[in-house]
Amino acid sequence: MNDETLTRTTLLGASSDAATRVFTTILTRSPISRTDVSRLTGLSQAAVTKAVTPLVAAGLVNDSLDPTPTGLPGRPVSPVAVVPDAVVALGVKVNVDELVGVATDLTTRIITSDRLPLLSHDPVAVADAIVAMCDRLQEGLGGLEARLACIGVSVSGDVDSDTGMVRDSALMGWRGVDLGALLRERLGVTIVVENDVRALTIGEHWFGVGLGTGSFAIVTIGRGIGSGLHLNGEVVEGAYGVAGEIGHLPLTSRDRLCACGRRGCVEAVAATDAIVAAVSAAHGRAVPIGEAVDLARAGDSAAAGAFAEAGTVIGAAIASVVNMIGPELVIIGGEGVANFDLFEGPLRRSYAEHVFGSADRCRIVVRPHTFEDWARGAAASAIRSLVV
Amino acid sequence: MNDETLTRTTLLGASSDAATRVFTTILTRSPISRTDVSRLTGLSQAAVTKAVTPLVAAGLVNDSLDPTPTGLPGRPVSPVAVVPDAVVALGVKVNVDELVGVATDLTTRIITSDRLPLLSHDPVAVADAIVAMCDRLQEGLGGLEARLACIGVSVSGDVDSDTGMVRDSALMGWRGVDLGALLRERLGVTIVVENDVRALTIGEHWFGVGLGTGSFAIVTIGRGIGSGLHLNGEVVEGAYGVAGEIGHLPLTSRDRLCACGRRGCVEAVAATDAIVAAVSAAHGRAVPIGEAVDLARAGDSAAAGAFAEAGTVIGAAIASVVNMIGPELVIIGGEGVANFDLFEGPLRRSYAEHVFGSADRCRIVVRPHTFEDWARGAAASAIRSLVV
Structure with a gap:
């Protein structure tokens, strides 16, 4: 620097x-x-x-x-x-099996991007991989390296963005991992570690469909069910770093056990792993998600039913967000939107059933975010830390 | 004026x-x-x-x-x-069977208060009663009448505070009642009609336990289950006037029908009427709420069970608020807190079961608001309209 x-x-x-x-x-x-x-x-x-x-x-x-x-x-x-071009930022999204990184300018326009498989969830190994990713991205900057000002890293779970501590990430199997400290001693610029959905929300607010919207929510579906909330010109951070945790609203039956250990959570029915488990149980063998999608599209009743049940619970979760904060706009994103056709009917029926009063005027859009969009959100959260 | x-x-x-x-x-x-x-x-x-x-x-x-x-x-x-003393405000809380009114100074200190039975829910009759209440309050101002600057009226339900339209109030049986217009033609000062819980939230933010708190939620229990949210220095209004509607989160079983017509709502189990219905059904006769409370305290299993079930659902609703917006503080209020002993154990267990990660550091306090506190909130929302 x-x-x-x-x-x-x-x-x-x-x-x-x-x-x-x-x-x-x-x-x-x-x-x-x-x-x-x-x-x-x-x-x-x-x-x-x-x-x-x-x-x-x-x-x-x-x-x-x-x-x-x-x-x-x-x-x-x-x-x-x-x-x-005054400032370059890097953004890295930590997925369960790979890192996706981008280098952006001050307006989060992508200059270069890269991917790197993640072979271990050991925190030091992940920090090593993030450093390697940052080195590779910097090589692609073509003369702008000296302008690197900040690096944002986004991870699923309960993240304290003030300190960079990942307090709890079920996806990574982490509790109390100080990723910020691990990276700060290796990288000489401002490091921001942020919850992945909140980072995406910051990116959408500044440069995406959220721009000019007074209030919006991003609801992500896929491996996890999450949300990022934007109200009165601010991302909702939560007083203790937790907000938008719709994946653990108890909206389904108590006999559904969630990976988090709680009962009745949205994710216990609607997360990718829950859908895979339901279809696998019905067929008496391990059915991967790709095959579950194909089966559901071909009319297999167990597979179609699992997606329909997930859609019903996700619709209730979106109605809960809308009833509680009354946004102008809900953006449905996450890797699950690639199969949105399988969720859509039950999701919209359940949403319509539970949304309250004039909150139903909220606009709902589906947006297929790429992993680069998520990494761009990480870069946006780092740029934000320079100016807020 | x-x-x-x-x-x-x-x-x-x-x-x-x-x-x-x-x-x-x-x-x-x-x-x-x-x-x-x-x-x-x-x-x-x-x-x-x-x-x-x-x-x-x-x-x-x-x-x-x-x-x-x-x-x-x-x-x-x-x-x-x-x-x-520069400005006098009136605040009127519309309850199902009476009006409670206060006259306050600019800091919402109560100068005088009054009550008036409400004999009809006909909108014109209610407007007449509000006008009569305002006349009586003005008589108690002792020389400050000329300083009357604004009147706030608070009503349960979906209220458009920009126009004064009560879009939907199940408690009053109103849909699309333009209470603001009915009052404006009768009273010569600024009139604000606001959702009652939001008005209480404004009052708590300015002059109550919410003062100095970055974010808090008020959860009210009793005839209805509602909440008012305060984030980043602002009351959450909802883009279309609806926010904090936790009474209609679908947190209980689909076989519970709510007065609003939806299934599985929190209010279908936890509202006073739902508790009364459950205890009455178990005893094969109409049991009023006061007797239901006495029965539960005396160990009647049906009555105690109805309050426990309500407490469990309310605890899940509070966990949902906390998981979603991550406040520093939750204030439990509403007339139901008079019997909080009957809700408390199951409520706290259910809350602890569903609250997510470090959001559980949120402080929870129980505050027995009087109806005068609610009317004071209505006055606060009117004063706020003068300055925001």
């Missing part, structure tokens, strides 16, 4: 609430006039100008763009814009 | 985001130094001074208090403080 980057990071780290809001607004809506920044942040024009000056000096924002004719009498409007 | 009040309302209504934050901070933490206002709002000292000046001119804030010695060298600190 060079001095230039250090100065930037420090500058933003020490910035005021007003400076943060100004920078976030420019970051997500460039190019934008100072007048519009003032309107969107609720700050005076003078306060906006005061916040913009050091951002320009640090090379993060450009104020020398051509004036935009407004069509109205008076001075033309001089927009300001983020300088995308 | 006199000119003096009109000027104040207009002033606050047209105020900037910065002015609102400054006033809210002074309102909830008087007396407070400008330095502390600056620190808590993230605004510059200059911006704080700019926001305070018109508040002083309008008589809402006093800056002529004695300087507080700081014990440090330099100028003593001159605090600013809200002028409680």
Whole structure:
């Protein structure tokens, strides 16, 4: 990490609430006039100008763009814009069997991406693999290496993003793994470890379908069932690092035992492993998920029934999110959306049955996120840590 | 409404985001130094001074208090403080069988209170009764009548607080009742109609146990099971006016039919009417709630079992709130807390079973709100509308 980057990071780290809001607004809506920044942040024009000056000096924002004719009498409007190449971020998504990494610019545009199989869940081995991934990504930066400012790593489970401690990740079999500390001693830049769904939510808020939406939830289906919530301009972090844990709402029968040890959880019926277990039990042999999907599409009643039961519980979980926080938009994502046809009917019926009052005006969209999108969310959470 | 009040309302209504934050901070933490206002709002000292000046001119804030010695060298600190008597608000809580009303000052301190039986749920009759209640409260103001600036009315159900439309209130049997319009043509001041639990949440945030808490939830038990959520400094309103509807999370068996028409709702087991129905069915006669409580305390297994089942479902509902939004604090309130001993054991066991990861560090307190507290919340929501 060079001095230039250090100065930037420090500058933003020490910035005021007003400076943060100004920078976030420019970051997500460039190019934008100072007048519009003032309107969107609720700050005076003078306060906006005061916040913009050091951002320009640090090379993060450009104020020398051509004036935009407004069509109205008076001075033309001089927009300001983020300088995308000013900072490079890396984002790494830790999956159960591989790492997916991206290098992005300040607007999370992907510069390069890579994948690396994960051969062990031993925390030190995973940290080694993340370091190797970061080295490979940096090799693909083509001259921008010196601008690397931050690295975000996203992991499923209960993650304390303030410290980088993974308190509990059933998927990785981790309890109290200080991944942040393991990485910080090896990598010389700002490290952020974040819950994977929350990282995806930060990415969607800044640069995805969540942009401009007052409140939204991302619900992910697949190996785990999770959600990320965005309300009043903020990701819901949870006072103790836990929020959006819809996979463990007790929405199904007590005789369904969850991998977490609890009874009646959504994941006990709707997670990929639960669907695989149900189809395997019905057929008296181990049926992998790909075959379970094929069987369900071919009309096998046990397989179709397992997906339908999962869809019913997921629909109730989405209705629970909507009844509780009343978002404008729910984005259904996660690897399970590749088979969304198998969930959809029962999911929508169950959602319609349980959603309350005018909360049903919430828009629901399905978005097939790639693993690169998840890694991009990890990069977004690292960039966010520089400015918030 | 006199000119003096009109000027104040207009002033606050047209105020900037910065002015609102400054006033809210002074309102909830008087007396407070400008330095502390600056620190808590993230605004510059200059911006704080700019926001305070018109508040002083309008008589809402006093800056002529004695300087507080700081014990440090330099100028003593001159605090600013809200002028409680500058504005009077009325708050009316609509219960199923009576109105409870309070008149409060700007800090929601109760000046006078009153009750009025509600003989009909006909919307015009209820509006008549609210107007009569407001007249009676104004008679008790002892010379402050001219300072009446706003009236808040709180009702159970799906309420659009922007317009005052009660979209759906099962308790009142209302659908699409424009209570705001019915009242606005009769009462000459700002009228706010708000969901009752959300109004209580606003009151707790500003002046109750929620003050200084980053995030909290109020869960109410009794006739209905509801919740009010407070996150990142804001009450969660719901994009379409619905939020915190934990009474209709499908946390119990599908064979339990709820008064709302849905199956498996929390209220289908845990609402007062559901408990009464279960105890009555077991005893083969109509058992009122007071007798059900007595029977349960005397060890009647049907009655004790009905409360235990309700406690189990309420515990799961609280765990669902905590898993989803991760608050620092849950306040259990509502008229049901008068019999909290009958719910408590199963409630706490069920909560502990379903709460996820470090979210279990959330503090849970039981607070017996009086109906005056609920009416005070209605007044708080009206005052909030003047400044937000």
